[in-house]
Amino acid sequence: MGLKLGTSGESFVLCKFHKIQTRTYSLKSGKVIPSETWYGEQKKKTKSSKVKEDQKISQTDDIISQKASDSIDVHIVGKGSKGFSRAVVINTTSTRYLFNCGEGIQRFFMVDKLKIAKIEHLFLTSNSWSNIGGLIGLLFMLENIGVPKITLHGPPNVEGISSMCKHLGQSDGTKLEKRLLTEGNYEDNNFKFQYVPFFRKKEKTDEAAFASKKPKLDSLPVEVSVAYICTPKPSIRRIDIQKCIELDIAPGPCLNLVKTGESVTLEDGRVINSEDILKPLVQSPSFIKCSHSGFLTPLINNEGLKKYQNTDENTPVEMTVDLIIHLTPEHIVKLPEYQQWINSFGANVKHMIFEDTFSNVMDDEGSKIQSHLNLLHPELFPLLPALTTPTSTLPDMTSNIITGENNLKYHYKPYTQLSRELITQPNLEDFQSEITRNPEITEAIDNFKQEVAKLKSEIPKDDRVYPEIVFLGTGASTSSKFRNFSGILLRLDDSKSIMLDCGEATISQLYDHYGEKTDSILRTLNGVFISHMHADHHLGLCGIIQARLDAFGKEKKDIPRLIVAAPSSMKRWINYIDGRIYPVSAAIKFFPLQRLKLEDKLNIAKLLNLDDFNPVDVNHCLGAKGLCLKYNGFKLVYSGDTMPCNNLVRHGKDCDILIHEATFDEGMEKEAKFKMHSTTTQAIEIGQKMKAKQIILTHFSQRFKKVPNFTNIHTSNVSIAFDHMTVRPCDYPYLSLLLKPLAVMFEDAIKINNIIKMKRTQKDALKLESEAAQVKSHSS
Ligand SMILES: [Zn+2]
Ligand SMILES: [Zn+2]
Known part of the structure; x- marks a missing residue:
């Protein structure tokens, strides 16, 4: 029997069942009766194809012969937004299959409480940056938890990206194994995945934005998109007792044969087929994505997909689709041709479509913190647009067209059901009422406001x-859930801005922060400074460059190049992306930080409208830099990642503001030194040596829940950063007053942090004790 899994715009997925073998069995004689029905002929065909199937199975992994999972569901991990491509996971008992992997995918897994360790396969619908931007981060995460291998399915030119990171792909790391499209369909114990590639000719206008330089990608005449048809393997079907009663069939051993697909002839001459008494087979969905209108015609005309069209209730199950998941952008889904194509699958098929949104507020807890902080100071902690715009309506469970949402689930096994239990919808009023109902926090906020007013009057x-x-x-x-990778946007005025580091998913954060205004902000972006080549500081660069180009619009020919001042090895990355993913180098002007001469610094300062641009060596990894810059009589120092660094002090003297990393807590100096970072106390000391007027701490270890341990900070010019915090010079005088109300707001989180710290200290003491004991036993 057949069933299909849906398709996703650039590509799509269908699932179907294998044909079940049918025989006739006499209860009386116990012999198999050759059937005169059409099954006879069908059987021959099935047999020959089965032999082929068996041969293929024997040549492949043992995993195929393992039992198919009794549980299958499709989970919408990310509904997609301007900064993040849609991603879907198929969950089975043993394995997770991920479809597309945009920047920030790990965060989605974290928020959705999905175990990332179970991911064994990644299917890409195309090799666009929006689909692969999260791949390196995902590999790092899988490597951390000891996952040995992940198999990559999809278009060419993606797998080599792991070689861009030194640590990845080494003997004990997570291996990225590419399965070529030419190797044919893939199957394991749960599914058979059929690759359906389709192509579009590259258009000249695609490169209009890069008019001044001929990109290498231009040499590729076509762009490949891949659809996947997933066929779940049949698991044992259960007998429907109600049907047996209705047909007056007594339970007995013969019914077990029917379970395996046999037909049984009863003593009264009736022939019972499996379909008569077994519960129906579950059906799976299909995924389709058409990310570019240029793929529309190839998609609609694709022969591999055509056979599932024009179906009705009489169509054999193997030729039908139960659900099609269209990962395609909304504006393409709305095109009349696409709508017509959707309708061509017949009335019995469900379609999941997605709305194009600017922001993708994925998590209740993160949004809640934003809304709480906003009560403290609305300018320092602006509300994210998604919290102030009406939320979309929840998916209608009865319609044939379902709007995809984060955490929407479609169950296939052991039952078929659309489930929205996990969908959450941030509600500003509810969130803020938690604070307004708490007298201690309300009092702390009121006191803060009074202190600010008093200070301003003085x-x-x-x-x-x-x-x-x-x-x-x-x-x-x-x-x-609460803090993304490093990224700071420095807005010099309303028409000029610079970015200081941009870790993975910085672009999503930007869209979350500015919503519909993001494109206009991106058009003000003149430069990016990358402090060093650790992945948490640079993986978001390609996404920013692409989004900036999109913000200018493809038709515009004279897009100013983005100044990228980064370590020399960033060039390797750029070259890689340039030749395989999209022509990035033509959109930027690259300055390698290690080889900057005085005239280069002057040139960059001029290009970025700065009075001074001065990258300085800091004590972190090889080539790591901090940055001192001057603008309009204002001096800003950014430490990047570093241990306490006198060189930074020397160059940063008397700055107006120091943004310093404070990865570790006070008392963790050993660990900080080992990992070449600073503690909060060390960062403040550096600021004091530098005579910085204001110090803002950032880059906090994620071991701290929600906030770092800041209650030991008693210095009058120090504050701590939060994601989306927005600081203007007029806010400086009262920044440090924030710590008092924050301590009340985050009291519980601080308690948890202290418990973690205490446990760690005890663990360290025990370790030291056992080391000392070992030394003693050796010497005695
Ligand atoms: Zn680092
Ligand atoms: Zn870092």
């Missing part, structure tokens, strides 16, 4: 809003 009026610092990511090395 100092000269200051209404400077620029340069504005927007913290887009304030976490160290991994992302969490």
Whole structure:
């Protein structure tokens, strides 16, 4: 019997069952009766194809002969937004199959509480950056938890990306194994995946934005998109007792034969087929994605997909689709041709489509923190647009057209059901009422507001809003529900801005922060500074460059190049992406930080409208830099990642603001030194040596829940950063006053942090004790 899994725009997936073998069995004689029905002829065909199937199975992994999973569901991991491509996971008892892997995918897994370790296969519908931007981060995460291998299915030119990161692909790391499209369909114990590639000719206009330089990608005449047809393997079907009663069939051993697909002739002469008494087979969905209108005609005309069209209730199950998941952008789904194509699958097919959105607020807890902080100070902690715009309606469970949402699930086994139990919808009022109902926090917020008002009345009026610092990511090395990877947007004025580092999913953070205004902000972006080549600082660069180009519009020919000042080895990355994914180098002007001469610095300063651009060596990995810059009489210092660094102190003297990393807590100096980072206390000491007027700490270890341990900070010019915190010069005088109300708001999180810290100290003490005991036993 057959069933299909849906398709996803650039590509799509169908699932179907294998044909079940049919025989006739006499209860009386116990012999198999050759059937005169059409099954006879059909059987021969089945047999020959089965032999082929068996041969193929014997040549492939043992995994194929293992039992098929009794549980299958399709989970919408990300509904997609301007900064993040749609991603879907098929869950089985043993394995997860991920379809597409945009920047920020790990965060989605974290928020959705999906175990990332079970991912064994990644299917890409195309090799666009929006589909693969999260691949390196995913591999790092899988490597951390000891996953030995992940198999990559999809278009060419993607797998080599892991070689861009030194640590990946080494003997004990997670191996990225590519399965070529030419190797044919893939199957394991749960599914058979059929590859359906389709192509579009590259258009000249695609490269209009890169008019000044001929990109290498231009040499590829076509762009490949892949659809996948997934056929779940049949598992044992159960007998429908109600049907047996209706047909007056007594239970007995013969019914077990029917379970395996046999036909049974009863003593009264009736022939009972499996379909008469077995519960119906579950059906799976299909995924389709058509990311570019240029793929529309090839998709609609694809022969591999045509056979599932024009179906009705009489069509054999193997020729029908139960659900098609269209990962295609909304504006393409709305085209009349696409709508017609959707309808051509027949009235029995369900279609899941997605709305194009700007932001993708994925998590209740993260949104809740935003809304709480906003009560403290609405300018420092602006509300994310998604929290103030009406939420979309929940999917209608009865219609044939279902709107995809984060966490929507479609169950296939052991029952078929659309489930929205996991869908959450952030509600600003509910979130904020948690705070307004708490008298201690309300009092702390009121006191803060009074102190700010008093301070403002005592100092000269200051209404400077620029340069504005927007913290887009304030976490160290991994992302969490509350903090993304490093990324700071420095807005010099309303028409010029610079980015200081951009870890993975910085672009999503930008869209979350600015919503519909993001494109206009991206058009103000003149430059990006990458402090060093650790993945948490640079993996978002390609996404930013592409989004900036899109923001200018493909038709515009004179897009100013983005200044990228980064370590020399960033060039390797750019070359890789350039030749295989999209022509990035033509959109930027690259300055390798290790080889900057004085005239280059002057040139960059001029191009970025700065008075001074001065990258300085810091104590972290090889080639790591901090940055001192001057603009309009204002001096800003950014540490990047570093241990306490006197060189930074020397160059950063008397700055207006120091943004310093504070990865570790006070008392973790050993660990900080080992990993070449700073503790909060060390960072503050550096600021004091530098005579920085203001110090903002960032890059906090993700071991801390929600906030770092800041209650030991008693310095009057220090504050801590949060994702989306927006700091203007007029806010500086009262920044440090924030710590008091924050300590009340995050009291529980701080308690948890202290318990973690205590446990760690005890563990360290035990380790030291056992080391000492070992030394003693050796010497005695
Ligand atoms: Zn870092
Ligand atoms: Zn680092």
